Amino acid sequence: MKKWVWAFAVLAMGVGVARADIIHATWGGGGAAVLRDHFQAPFTQRTGIAARMAEVPNTAGLVRSPTAAQYNVVEVTYFEAIGLAKSSLLETFDDREIPGIANLPRELVVRNAQGRIVGLSTHFAYYAIAFNTTLAKASDFQSWNDLADPRWKGKLAVTRPIYATSYDLTIMAHANGGSASNVEPGIPPLRAIFGNALTTYTSLAHMNTLLARGEVTAVPFYSTRVWNLRREGQMTIDMVIPREGALMLPYVVVVPRGSANRAQTLAYLNALIDAEAQTRMSAQNGSIPSNNMAVLPPEVERSLGMTRADLMQRMYIPDWNVVVSNYEDRLNQVEQIAAGARR
Template structure:
């Protein structure tokens, strides 16, 4: 009863503060990220503005935007390349630079815009794709280049992600490592074949891969920096990540607003808050990411845990043309599926 009264009182206070009962509903993936968003972004935002907020967990965020019921959400977190894909549709609300003033502090190449130049995606943080390894079985020197993944000495000791991600992330990164780019992925095909040949398994979930790395069943895998951070935080200090000499693949995560969702002014204020340094620092420190806001100053303790600085990481990141990747995504998924079938048979 007391908890109900407390919650009701909070809603009343927020309503009185703004003169409205409008609520901003943010859809994202379930788990720790959703809790971080609620506790370290939405709670302080509501305290500062009086605008009520709520997190809703969904299994497929981009699918939620494309759903006929998308307007029930005011904000949705998507992967960057999905956000780029959605920017070419009429599914997203657009905002001017004046409406999102914090955009001036974001790298232009990671702000998602539609054909009219309006902002349709706010990059809230980034992680990166590197080579994650169990350092009881290997070390960073083993993975100085992405090309090392094709070395026959790793036969049966690596893992690969599903084709939907391998087509967007692996194939793109390997093409870059061999002199190609997002438009010319042919140079990456042989390296991808080598990884497939060396892979013990195709992992089906992040939890699955965490287990394989932790038990040593898999020595190394192209994987996400944020997952390494979480594993180390949970006590698995033998899981490390290497950024090869060709760079790591920068993976920004963006928040979009489905068109027709309502509460536009409250949503605009919320998106601007997400673009700001304060919220991005909170998300990064609690979730193992890196702010996209150029004015964000990460705490010394967090930088020590990362073992580097934001500026140093940015200098090592490869940022491909995600529009080209999206436009060719289905075709490349088919290619990767065929490669996996051919190499393993």
């Protein structure tokens, strides 16, 4: 067992509330089950600190709610973590309390304006192009701009503007010479992609069905969803990273302000960013470990066709602070694009 795990466990027991539950809130579904079975169970066995999952539909909304302090750890997207930090809704930590951050890329640690830690990336997925292999091939999508080709009219799906603003617009800007600060180059191709879309998917399950049934040919989608679909036997679904790269989507754990059981929570956070734990969970859900010392499980590496180091070379990591700061104005633009495509 890692020495710091024992140290924090002993500290937790010393404050007289060692059996208090650590409540970890995340989205419902397979991700929660993986955490429960492959992280929390061994964590509790090693440390004696009880932990359980809470499945909720909107994790960032939970942190903003009056009851947020009843949760110890909440999983959110990276850009949501930045927004929450700006609103002073999160507990903060000193680097010495979380020694494992030495093995995290600097850009995957969320800090507040004072430089204190407010969020830690436990893993990441990436946003690339998923397609049905009976209707298209990887070479059809060598560039993000290929999605704007008129031949895909009525054959694509797109996500809702609340997500397309942060994800699709950002990667399309990058693919056309722009950046997180300058998204104007991404507007025309994004408009063309919405124009090619048959539908806007309303949930991940909805999108899974559209792809599996061949109702749409391709969609900008999440790597972990494709990995899990293929693991479940949907071998007609695959994913390609265009030459401009994939959008890295880090997932971050935060602690709501006022949350109790700080010592146990610190033990839990340090365990979440441990390389061994991240590798173990990667084998179950296809997520990519954020810890630089972690290695991809063989089955994940085979499915990707590359090592973690090779994959990192193909990731585009935008300045999420800029994305968050400009979100409302850009959302209005994307909503207008979506509305125009529906006419």
